[in-house]
Amino acid sequence: MRFLFFLRIEVNIVAEPNKQQIGDGGDNIGQAAHKTAEAAKQISKAAAEKAAVAGAEATSTAAGASVAAAAQGGQAAASVAAGTAAGGPVGAVLAAAWAMRHTLFKILVCICLVLVFFITAIVSLPSIVFNNIFHTDPDSIDYASGDIYEIMEELSGVVSGCVTNGYDAALAKVEKAIEDGGYDYELSMEALINHGYASATYDICYILAAYSASMEQRGTRKSNMEAKLNSVADKMFPVTYVEKEMERVIPLTYTTYSAGPVTVVTGKTQTGTINGVPQYRYTTGTHTYYTPSGEATTTVPVTRTAYQSVSVEVPVYAGSTVTGSRIETYYTASGTETLTPDTEMIKYIEATIGEFDQSVILKAFNIDPNAVYNQFNITYAEAIQNMANALKRTLYGTTVSGNIPSVTDEELLKILNSLNCSGARKALIQAAFSLVGKVPYFWGGKSAAGWNDEWNTPKLVSAAGSSSSGTIRPYGLDCSGFSDWVYKTALGETIGAGTTGQWANSTAISYGELKPGDLGFNDPAGSPNHVLMYVGKDYSGNDLWVHCSSGSGVVVNSPGYIKYYRRTNNIDLESNTVSGGSYGEALYTIQVDVTHYCACTKCCGSGATGTTASGKQVAVGMVAMSNHYPFGTQIMINGTMYTVEDRGGSGIENDTSRVDIYVPDHQQALRMGRYKTTATIYRLGR
């Protein structure tokens, strides 16, 4: 029955794909879809009642029964919801939508279609997230609000916490192996092959789907899921190691010499005796001898002039008269000698932290992937994959990212001309739209003004607090990173870090006061939050917002969850003259090899004091680099500005590409590991 509604929508879109008809409000796809959903809910309820009568689990949800019914009809509904049914009606709609993705207007069409999927998926899926994990009645959830994202964020946090525990367990195994074997810590950590932090393979939707399947989609608690995941934490990232040995040169320190004139006694003649003591007259001359001038250190053999010590008789004066002599030691040069540093054998381990092992998820939830999932008559593996895909559709509108079309210059011009606002506000919209469809979402992603060549290249998610922390993702911006980038690029103004900072740097305005460039939030400051930038209204009168969404990257759409409207403080938004923003002056970029350290004895040796080489109390934001970079040098790494305040051991001192970033605790230093990236030097020295 449900598919009939889909077909109807499909016909509307495919038969009349021109924008007047799609956008004129008469066809209101969103409303149609809403009605579809309402109808589908009713059908689902009826199906559930039937299922209950048939002796199915009384706790089966309406939607779950609906899915089962559809599956018995020959096709897994979850798969259809995910748009994966080859040639099916949904696939056709999808193809039609992408074929039309040219104008901004049509982006909205795509978004409406996503809404259709959204509702489809919800009908199939509440049993995955909402009902069974949270005991939430799907009828009580306002899908247009941000609830679904908040719930997902919370669940992602639980899973992410468990995976972090797994990763910590792997790091602890490496450290224990080093300690137990008495291996060299620094060499072992340098040799660590860490696929763990480069592993982007753990999949929140898959894990939630697997959990839900393991419970046969019956109610349970997230603490139960958490406990089960934690029970396999130490198996999430497999650790292996091999013992290695290397000959290490012990640096040889030797004395250097410099030549200089020395007054020496060249003869003495007895001139008489006073009180029985012989008296002499001395003659002196000047000879050249060598004296120690300092020390040098080498790790390779050095052939140089050989020096021998000699005893030299030098005069002793009383005033200007020589009254005696004494013996001093000087050096003479003759021949050559070769200084060869000693070597020692060092034992260390080359440990490997493997990629996240997804099979532990099945172990955690005690799932046999080949067993038949009775509700759908497919295997557990298939059911989990279908549900995971459907959940992604629900949350992101797609199972993959990168489907947002970008805005052409022509479209941008039209949009800007249609905006009735100041030059400053137009500059904001112009900057914001320049990234639509081009920059992915990246947790903790910040960037200086202007295009960043690192966007879309793989980078480690180094900010904590996300399910993606510690994984490699295409580099981009997070939501507040995007809004700040827009202000920096358009107006040369920063509006603060994070949604909390931007909330603090702005003042509440009413909905009626909204103008292009103003900000919207889904929550008050502090809670998990999302910040968006207001664009204006589309032809149908819907509010458009441009933002960097965790599902799709920079996008323009009309989310229904924005509850708070704010205007940035102390920025002249009504100015028509825009000076053009810039953000400091980048001097040059360098490739860097980034490591992390804390102030502990493992990281800094037994003499660790917590004071940097520049004499400051070590703090977040400081890095150690070779003395090629004077203290005070400012270096931007992945959007964060650091100051060089520290030096390192020979590994850092001899390598100008090494940057050691200070972090407050050892576990964090371990987690962040080592990676290469491009950094920008903004200033050399203070």
Ligand SMILES: [Zn+2]
């Ligand atoms: Zn440490």
